[in-house]
Amino acid sequence: xxxxxxxxxxxxxxxxxxxxxxxxxxxxxxxxxxxxxxxxxxxxxxxxxxxxxxxxxxxxxxxxxxxxxxxxxxxxxxxxxxxxxxxxxxxxxxxxxxxxxxxxxxxxxxxxxxxxxxxxxxxxxxxxxxxxxxxxxxxxxxxxxxxxxxxxxxxxxxxxxxxxxxxxxxxxxxxxxxxxxxxxxxxxxxxxxxxxxxxxxxxxxxxxxxxxxxxxxxxxxxxxxxxxxxxxxxxxxxxxxxxxxxxxxxxxxxxxxxxxxxxxxxxxxxxxxxxxxxxxxxxxxxxxxxxxxxxxxxxxxxxxxxxxxxxxxxxxxxxxxxxx
Amino acid sequence: xxxxxxxxxxxxxxxxxxxxxxxxxxxxxxxxxxxxxxxxxxxxxxxxxxxxxxxxxxxxxxxxxxxxxxxxxxxxxxxxxxxxxxxxxxxxxxxxxxxxxxxxxxxxxxxxxxxxxxxxxxxxxxxxxxxxxxxxxxxxxxxxxxxxxxxxxxxxxxxxxxxxxxxxxxxxxxxxxxxxxxxxxxxxxxxxxxxxxxxxxxxxxxxxxxxxxxxxxxxxxxxxxxxxxxxxxxxxxxxxxxxxxxxxxxxxxxxxxxxxxxxxxxxxxx
Ligand SMILES: Nc1ncnc2c1ncn2[C@@H]1O[C@H](COP(=O)(O)OP(=O)(O)O)[C@@H](O)[C@H]1O
Ligand SMILES: [Mg+2]
Numbered sequence: 001x002x003x004x005x006x007x008x009x010x011x012x013x014x015x016x017x018x019x020x021x022x023x024x025x026x027x028x029x030x031x032x033x034x035x036x037x038x039x040x041x042x043x044x045x046x047x048x049x050x051x052x053x054x055x056x057x058x059x060x061x062x063x064x065x066x067x068x069x070x071x072x073x074x075x076x077x078x079x080x081x082x083x084x085x086x087x088x089x090x091x092x093x094x095x096x097x098x099x100x101x102x103x104x105x106x107x108x109x110x111x112x113x114x115x116x117x118x119x120x121x122x123x124x125x126x127x128x129x130x131x132x133x134x135x136x137x138x139x140x141x142x143x144x145x146x147x148x149x150x151x152x153x154x155x156x157x158x159x160x161x162x163x164x165x166x167x168x169x170x171x172x173x174x175x176x177x178x179x180x181x182x183x184x185x186x187x188x189x190x191x192x193x194x195x196x197x198x199x200x201x202x203x204x205x206x207x208x209x210x211x212x213x214x215x216x217x218x219x220x221x222x223x224x225x226x227x228x229x230x231x232x233x234x235x236x237x238x239x240x241x242x243x244x245x246x247x248x249x250x251x252x253x254x255x256x257x258x259x260x261x262x263x264x265x266x267x268x269x270x271x272x273x274x275x276x277x278x279x280x281x282x283x284x285x286x287x288x289x290x291x292x293x294x295x296x297x298x299x300x301x302x303x304x305x306x307x308x309x310x311x312x313x314x315x316x317x318x319x320x321x322x323x324x
Numbered sequence: 325x326x327x328x329x330x331x332x333x334x335x336x337x338x339x340x341x342x343x344x345x346x347x348x349x350x351x352x353x354x355x356x357x358x359x360x361x362x363x364x365x366x367x368x369x370x371x372x373x374x375x376x377x378x379x380x381x382x383x384x385x386x387x388x389x390x391x392x393x394x395x396x397x398x399x400x401x402x403x404x405x406x407x408x409x410x411x412x413x414x415x416x417x418x419x420x421x422x423x424x425x426x427x428x429x430x431x432x433x434x435x436x437x438x439x440x441x442x443x444x445x446x447x448x449x450x451x452x453x454x455x456x457x458x459x460x461x462x463x464x465x466x467x468x469x470x471x472x473x474x475x476x477x478x479x480x481x482x483x484x485x486x487x488x489x490x491x492x493x494x495x496x497x498x499x500x501x502x503x504x505x506x507x508x509x510x511x512x513x514x515x516x517x518x519x520x521x522x523x524x525x526x527x528x529x530x531x532x533x534x535x536x537x538x539x540x541x542x543x544x545x546x547x548x549x550x551x552x553x554x555x556x557x558x559x560x561x562x563x564x565x566x567x568x569x570x571x572x573x574x575x576x577x578x579x580x581x582x583x584x585x586x587x588x589x590x591x592x593x594x
Contacts (some may be wrong), residue, residue, distance in 0.1 A: 055429045080431040091422035095345060107337025108430040110330020152426070 007068045008033040008192050009054070009160060014063030016049060023049045025215040027063070031208070033159075036186050036193040038203035040294075041212035042304065047196040048088055050212075051164045054194070055085045068159045068192075081109065084153030088164040088196075090145055094138040098129055098148055101137060102155055109156040123151035127181060143174035150181060161185070163195045167202060179205065200295045209294065213302045223294065231292030232300050233267040235276060238286040248280065256303055262286070266300060334432035335440045342414065342444025346451075352410075356403060356452040363399045364459055367521070368392045389562055392463040396456070397557035398520030401550065404453040404479060405511050408486030411445035412506070415494035438591045442487050442584065449483035450476060465561060475560045478576060482553045485579030491587040517541075518550035524566055549575050 009031040016024040023046045031037050041047050052058045054065060056076040065072040068082045092101050099120060106116035124130045127147035137145065146166060153161060163182075167175040179202070185191045195206070203209050204223050211219040211226075219226055238261060239245040248263055249255055256264040267273055273289065281287075290296050299305055346352060368391060375391035418424040427437055454476060460467050467475075493506070524533060524545060533542060545551050556572025559565045565572075 057425060057428055077431050077433070080429060083429070085425075085429050087422060087425055089422045091424075091426040093341065093345075093423050094421070095348060096341070100341075100344065104337050104341055105426070105430070107340070108334040108427065108432050110333045110431070112333075 007159065008035070009037075009194060010064075010066035011054075012064045012066075014050075014053065014060050014065065016046075016053060016058070016060045016062075018049075023215050024053075024060070027212075027215075027217050029210060029217060029220060031192060031194060033068075033192050034186065034190040035207040036182070036195065037208045037210060038206040039194060039196040039210050039212055040198065040200065040203050040298065041196070042198055042302075044214075045212045046215040047212060048164055051085070051087075051162050051194075051196065054162055055083060056080065081156065082159045084156065084158035084161045086146075086149045086153050086161075086163040086166050088168070090149070092137050092145055092149060092152070094140075095136065097134050097136055098124065098140075099133040101148065102152055105152050105155045111156065119155050119157070123154050126154070126184075127151045128177075143170050143177075146170060146174070146178065147181075150178065154185070158191070160192045160194070163193065165196055165198070167197065167199065175202070200293075200298060203294060211298060211301055213304070218301045219297070226294065226297050227292050230297045230300055231294075232296055233273070233292055234290040234296045234299060235265040235267060235273070236262055236288045236290065237265075237280075237284045238262045239280075240283050240285050244280065244283040251279075256299070258305055264299060264305075331432065331436060334430065335436050335443075338427070338432070338437060338440030339444040339447070342441060343447055345414065346444075346448040352407070352448075356407060356455055359406065360399045360403055360456040360459060363402065364392065364395065364463060368395050368399075368463070371395075389564060390464060393465055393562050394523065394558075394564075395521065396460070396463040396465060397561050398515075398518070398554050400453045400456045400475075400479065400557055401482065401518070401520065401554050402511075402515050403456055404449045404483050405486060405515060405550070407449040407452040408445060408483050409490045409493065409506060409511055411449070411487045411490040412494035412497065414445065415441065415491050416497060419494075434591055435588060438491070438588055442484065442491060442587070445487035445490065446480060446483040449487060450480045453479040453483065460561075467561065471560055475557060478553075478556050478560060478573065481573075481576040481580055485576065485583050488580065488583035488587045492583060492590060495587075495590040514548060514550045517544045517548045518554050519545050519566060520550075520554050549579055552576070553579075 009029070011027055011029045014024055014027040015022065027050065029037075039047055039050070049058070053060045054067070054072070056072055056079060059073075067079050070078050070082070072079055093104070096104070102120045102123065103116060106119065111119065120133075121130070124133055127150055129144065129147055129151065132140070132144065137148065140148065150163075150166070153163075161182075166182075167178055170178070182193060182195070183205070186193060197203060206223070208221060209219075209223055209226055210217055219230060221229065236258060239248055245263070248265075252265050254266070258264050265276065267276075267289075295305075372391040375394065418427070428434075432440075457467070457472060457475070493510075524537070524542065552567060552572045552575035555565055555567050556569075556576060559569050559572060
């Protein structure tokens with residue numbers, strides 16, 4: 001007797017280690033059918049490992065995964081028909097044409113000829129690659145390859161779609177296009193989507209956001225919930241000299257060190273900002289005040305900026321920033 | 325039964341992709357055509373007059389064949405060896421460029437993925453071996469259709485075993501770098517030690533053979549499985565055997581089963 005489990009994704013106490021190093025640490029998460037969840041975390045957080053486990057490419061050390069009501073460990077083959085995956089690294093055969101890549105996928109999923117022909121037209125239409133069907137994939141741009149991979153993942157009409165950083169390295173127009181395809185699939189096909197990203201500005205449109213860092217799930221909620229629960233205004237500043245830095249560190253014990261010698265101070269109240277500016281306003285080389293945003297949610301949860309690796313790229317962080 | 329049709333489509337898809345890839349790969353095709361031409365036209369014709377002992381006024385060998393006829397089956401084996409063993413490139417390509425994951429998330433079982441790839445590789449290798457048959461007239465060999473059919477069957481068996489061997493190699497090679505090495509350290513030594521380009525005359529006694537060739541060389545030839553594959557093809561194509569005729573097919577089947585099994589163990593483990 002199996003208890004009735006809702007469709008969608010159910011992850012229970014999932015842990016995994018590589019060579020003794022914990023990469024996923026007791027992850028539990030449940031995702032309702034037809035919703036989309038963004039998994040936000042910096043590089044090395046464990047996102048790809050989680051995706052690989054969900055696609056049954058690696059076996060987790062412990063924990064249980066139910067996809068569309070089926071236990072992954074017990075019936076991996078039944079699950080493979082119901083999931084589609086777009087991997088972080090490219091996985092097309094670039095020596096074949098777009099059509100041949102899709103035809104291959106139709107064959108390995110056991111679709112009959114007529115069904116294959118119909119669905120290839122359909123998915124190529126969806127990602128607007130109909131004119132390129134007989135071109136060799138090697139000549140495609142990064143964005144076209146990505147769109148073709150999404151088309152391929154949809155060929156067998158999966159119930160759940162996993163996308164691992166689908167927009168990384170793409171230009172803004174292509175990114176917007178990809179999000180609009182995914183939005184369309186969600187509303188028209190009731191497709192459950194789990195999407196990883198490390199672009200904070202891309203997650204606001206999803207039903208839920210999960211923040212993952214160092215293998216731990218730190219937060220899970222709607223964007224509004226996260227902002228209300230964890231969001232604080234932040235001051236990010238660069239002290240003019242070592243003396244000022246020492247004074248700041250003494251005055252604000254929970255101050256955070258950020259990339260490029262900058263410091264971050266969480267603002268508990270508006271008065272605090274006034275006091276800060278009155279005392280230190282003239283002793284800073286640079287200051288910026290962030291309204292509560294997903295970026296500051298991430299910062300306050302992890303103590304790190306998402307863009308640790310790209311100092312100076314603050315403009316891209318988007319939401320609610322003001323430079324003074 | 326209804327479950328088998330989708331699986332058969334999967335197997336077909338994986339096989340078809342390998343074949344398509346090979347048809348488009350100009351370099352491989354050029355190699356497959358030029359290699360037998362060079363071996364037969366240059367080495368074959370060049371050594372043809374020296375093959376008989378009577379050149380030196382004394383008949384020592386009793387093989388009633390020209391050197392071209394003797395060499396012909398071995399060149400087929402050489403072409404198969406190159407194509408099969410270098411099939412490792414295709415396997416490494418899939419792994420390095422991520423395509424393997426796209427296959428692994430599909431519902432096709434692991435064993436069938438492996439079988440599809442190896443069948444694809446064997447088909448290509450058999451075709452490359454078959455190309456050589458077109459030159460049969462030129463080597464003064466006339467073939468009946470049944471000979472051609474039997475030869476293709478043996479060639480496919482050999483291709484299957486050696487393609488599996490290529491897959492086993494691929495699992496142990498980290499990158500593309502080691503490839504020139506393959507042909508120089510594996511293919512050519514095996515080929516030269518298979519009695520492909522010189523005979524071990526069956527009419528000579530062991531002692532006489534030992535007087536003609538050093539013991540180690542005879543030993544190497546006799547433990548080399550390729551020797552028996554060449555012998556089997558000689559049996560079919562020019563009706564000449566240096567060894568027990570049953571040995572050839574037995575060795576070919578043995579290689580195919582053993583190497584496929586090892587490849588399967590490797591693939592299941594990853
Ligand atoms: N196959 C592997 N063997 C050993 N360590 C790995 C392997 N795959 C990933 N890792 C490690 O696990 C951690 C998480 O990696 P990953 O899941 O790729 O993170 P993300 O996708 O969030 O960037 C990283 O520290 C990475 O080095
Ligand atoms: Mg990743």
